[in-house]
Amino acid sequence: SQKIEQNSEALNIQEGKTATLTCNYTNYSPAYLQWYRQDPGRGPVFLLLIRENEKEKRKERLKVTFDTTLKQSLFHITASQPADSATYLCALDDDGGFKTIFGAGTRLFVKA
Amino acid sequence: NAGVTQTPKFRILKIGQSMTLQCTQDMNHNYMYWYRQDPGMGLKLIYYSVGAGITDKGEVPNGYNVSRSTTEDFPLRLELAAPSQTSVYFCASSSSEAGSYEQYFGPGTRLTVT
Numbered sequence: 001s002q003k004i005e006q007n008s009e010a011l012n013i014q015e016g017k018t019a020t021l022t023c024n025y026t027n028y029s030p031a032y033l034q035w036y037r038q039d040p041g042r043g044p045v046f047l048l049l050i051r052e053n054e055k056e057k058r059k060e061r062l063k064v065t066f067d068t069t070l071k072q073s074l075f076h077i078t079a080s081q082p083a084d085s086a087t088y089l090c091a092l093d094d095d096g097g098f099k100t101i102f103g104a105g106t107r108l109f110v111k112a
Numbered sequence: 113n114a115g116v117t118q119t120p121k122f123r124i125l126k127i128g129q130s131m132t133l134q135c136t137q138d139m140n141h142n143y144m145y146w147y148r149q150d151p152g153m154g155l156k157l158i159y160y161s162v163g164a165g166i167t168d169k170g171e172v173p174n175g176y177n178v179s180r181s182t183t184e185d186f187p188l189r190l191e192l193a194a195p196s197q198t199s200v201y202f203c204a205s206s207s208s209e210a211g212s213y214e215q216y217f218g219p220g221t222r223l224t225v226t
Contacts, residue, residue, distance in 0.1 A: 004154070008152070032213055034213065034214065043116075043217030043218055043219055044215075044217050046214040046215065046216070098143060098162075098206065098208070099145075099157065099160060099170075100213070100215060102154040103154050104152060105154065
């Protein structure tokens with residue numbers, strides 16, 4: 001079955017720098033990959049989706065890359081702000097279907 | 113649009129008690145899901161539904177039941193609460209339109225079983 005690996009250690013960066021979060025998967029190549037943001041005590045909020053035939057997707061200060069050879073997605077936040085501090089979840093399709101498998105997430109702290 | 117709403121926000125149950133977690137969405141989504149999230153863990157799918165009258169088990173269905181009598185509502189029932197069911201429960205919905213996979217989550221229900 002598909003397994004998702006996200007760095008369980010928190011990422012601490014200085015305001016203004018670029019934050020880069022990693023999502024690795026172990027099995028089949030997903031048809032799509034999503035990134036969600038989760039604030040403490042709240043439900044996840046969808047950020048970006050990238051499909052298997054796309055190498056890169058951007059939305060404002062966010063950028064996602066998808067490397068099916070490395071079985072990895074990178075999530076970048078440029079010009080990071082303290083308000084970007086949250087947990088970021090990677091999610092993949094469940095073998096091409098509409099169901100989604102979620103990673104445990106990486107906590108990001110942006111210091112002013 | 114209220115999106116996905118869940119009630120209650122918090123609940124403490126004694127072992128063996130029962131309760132229903134309510135979930136409603138107003139986006140006319142066909143797909144609905146129930147997840148549980150334990151500390152430091154990813155979301156685990158409990159049950160899902162592809163439309164009114166149709167439900168199916170997810171990864172961790174034991175100890176839970178669901179029903180889907182309308183498009184809007186997808187309640188989750190715990191029949192005999194156990195300490196292992198202490199968790200945060202999230203309901204989500206998504207569109208069935210081709211290529212539309214993003215899920216919309218409710219605010220969650222924090223359940224403690226003692």
